[in-house]
Amino acid sequence: MDVSGKSPLKIEKLVKKYGNFTAVNEVSFEMKPGEIFGLLGPNGAGKTSIISCLVTLQEPTSGHCEIFGYDPKVNPEYTKVLTGFVPQELINHGFFSIEEILVFHSGFYQRWHNKERIHYLLKRLGLWEHKDKKVKALSGGMKRRLLIAKALVHEPKLLLLDEPTAGVDIELRASLWDFVQELSQDGMSILLTTHYLEEAESLCDRVGILQNGNLRTVGPTRELIEKLTERKVHVFFDGVCNEEISSPYLRNREDNQAEFVIPHGVGVGDLIADIQCNVHKILDIKIEEGSLEEAFVHVLGEHQ
Ligand SMILES: Nc1ncnc2c1ncn2[C@@H]1O[C@H](COP(=O)(O)OP(=O)(O)OP(=O)(O)O)[C@@H](O)[C@H]1O
Ligand SMILES: [Mg+2]
Known part of the structure; x- marks a missing residue:
C-alpha cells in the first residue's frame, strides 16, 4: 500500500x-x-x-x-x-x-x-x-x-x-x-x-x-x-550585594542572590544589562528552563 x-x-x-x-x-x-x-x-x-x-x-x-x-x-x-x-x-x-x-x-x-x-x-x-x-x-x-x-x-x-x-x-x-x-x-x-x-x-x-x-x-x-512557561534565572553574587535591583522580573532577593522569572522573549543578557549590577560581582548564573510539565499544569489550570 x-x-x-x-x-x-x-x-x-x-x-x-x-x-x-x-x-x-x-x-x-x-x-x-x-x-x-x-x-x-x-x-x-x-x-x-x-x-x-x-x-x-x-x-x-x-x-x-x-x-x-x-x-x-x-x-x-x-x-x-x-x-x-x-x-x-x-x-x-x-x-x-x-x-x-x-x-x-x-x-x-x-x-x-x-x-x-x-x-x-x-x-x-x-x-x-x-x-x-x-x-x-x-x-x-x-x-x-x-x-x-x-x-x-x-x-x-x-x-x-x-x-x-x-x-x-x-x-x-x-x-x-x-x-x-x-x-x-x-x-x-x-x-x-x-x-x-x-x-x-x-x-x-x-x-x-x-x-x-x-x-x-x-x-x-x-x-x-516557550509559549506557556517562563524561565527562572538565579543570579549569585560574590559576597553580599547591597545594590538596589529594580526589575519587573525580580521575584526573590537575598543578600547574595536574586531570582528572576523572565518570559521566553527576554534574553538573559538583556536582563543582566537591565538590572545594572556590577558584572564583576556576579559569581554565577543558573537558568531553569520551563518544562512540558509546567506547560501541562498551566493548560489544565486555565480550564478548572
Ligand atoms: N467502556 C466504557 N464505558 C463507560 N465509560 C467509559 C468506558 N471507557 C472509558 N470510560 C470513561 O470515559 C472517560 C475517559 O476514559 P479513557 O479510558 O479514555 O481515559 P484515559 O485518558 O485513557 O485515562 P488514563 O490516563 O487513566 O488511561 C473516563 O471517565 C472513563 O471512566
Ligand atoms: Mg488510558
Missing part, C-alpha cells in the same frame, strides 16, 4: 459517548508523516477512548477518523494492516510461549515466514532469553514488551502506544524510548500516551493536551513550552 505523503492520522470532530457521558468531545487533530505525537492528559481525559476508536474497539458516536486516508469504520482491512497497537491493559495469553504468540500473530497478517523479523524484535526488546516461556510465567514488564513486539510483527506504518511504559522499570523505559526513536527514524509515525511528561518532552515532536474529553491545545512541544 503506497501511503507516502499521506497524513498518518486525521481526526475530525471526534465524539465518543458512553451512554449520556461524553468521554471525547469534538476532538480534531492531524499527525504529520514520521512524527512522534504525544497525546497527554490526566486519568480519564479520553486518550484510550480516542485510540479505541482508531482500532475499532469502540465505535465513534460522531465525527471522523482517517489512517493514511482510510476510515477504520469503512476500511478496517487496510487500517489494521497499516497500524500497530499496544493497548494500555495487559492481556493474558496464558498457555502459549512468547515466540508462538508472535508466530500466530504474524499469521493474522498473512506473514507466514516472518521468523527473521520475530527474532529481531525478540532480541531488540530483550525477550530473546524468555522466548520459550509461557505468558503466564512473565512479569508485567515482560508482558508489556511482548505487546510491543506483537504490535510490530507486521511492520506497521503507524504505531499507537497507549501507556507503553506503565509498570516498566527505569532501565527498560529508557531502552523502550530509544527503540521508539529508532522506529521513528526509520520512518514510522508514532502516537503515544504517557504520564511521564519529562520523557514526552524529550521524545515528542508535537503534543496535544486533553482534559475531560476536550483537546485544550496542540502544537510543537518546544513551542508550547
Whole structure:
C-alpha cells in the first residue's frame, strides 16, 4: 500500500459517548508523516477512548477518523494492516510461549515466514532469553514488551502506544524510548500516551493536551513550552550585594542572590544589562528552563 505523503492520522470532530457521558468531545487533530505525537492528559481525559476508536474497539458516536486516508469504520482491512497497537491493559495469553504468540500473530497478517523479523524484535526488546516461556510465567514488564513486539510483527506504518511504559522499570523505559526513536527514524509515525511528561518532552515532536474529553491545545512541544512557561534565572553574587535591583522580573532577593522569572522573549543578557549590577560581582548564573510539565499544569489550570 503506497501511503507516502499521506497524513498518518486525521481526526475530525471526534465524539465518543458512553451512554449520556461524553468521554471525547469534538476532538480534531492531524499527525504529520514520521512524527512522534504525544497525546497527554490526566486519568480519564479520553486518550484510550480516542485510540479505541482508531482500532475499532469502540465505535465513534460522531465525527471522523482517517489512517493514511482510510476510515477504520469503512476500511478496517487496510487500517489494521497499516497500524500497530499496544493497548494500555495487559492481556493474558496464558498457555502459549512468547515466540508462538508472535508466530500466530504474524499469521493474522498473512506473514507466514516472518521468523527473521520475530527474532529481531525478540532480541531488540530483550525477550530473546524468555522466548520459550509461557505468558503466564512473565512479569508485567515482560508482558508489556511482548505487546510491543506483537504490535510490530507486521511492520506497521503507524504505531499507537497507549501507556507503553506503565509498570516498566527505569532501565527498560529508557531502552523502550530509544527503540521508539529508532522506529521513528526509520520512518514510522508514532502516537503515544504517557504520564511521564519529562520523557514526552524529550521524545515528542508535537503534543496535544486533553482534559475531560476536550483537546485544550496542540502544537510543537518546544513551542508550547516557550509559549506557556517562563524561565527562572538565579543570579549569585560574590559576597553580599547591597545594590538596589529594580526589575519587573525580580521575584526573590537575598543578600547574595536574586531570582528572576523572565518570559521566553527576554534574553538573559538583556536582563543582566537591565538590572545594572556590577558584572564583576556576579559569581554565577543558573537558568531553569520551563518544562512540558509546567506547560501541562498551566493548560489544565486555565480550564478548572
Ligand atoms: N467502556 C466504557 N464505558 C463507560 N465509560 C467509559 C468506558 N471507557 C472509558 N470510560 C470513561 O470515559 C472517560 C475517559 O476514559 P479513557 O479510558 O479514555 O481515559 P484515559 O485518558 O485513557 O485515562 P488514563 O490516563 O487513566 O488511561 C473516563 O471517565 C472513563 O471512566
Ligand atoms: Mg488510558
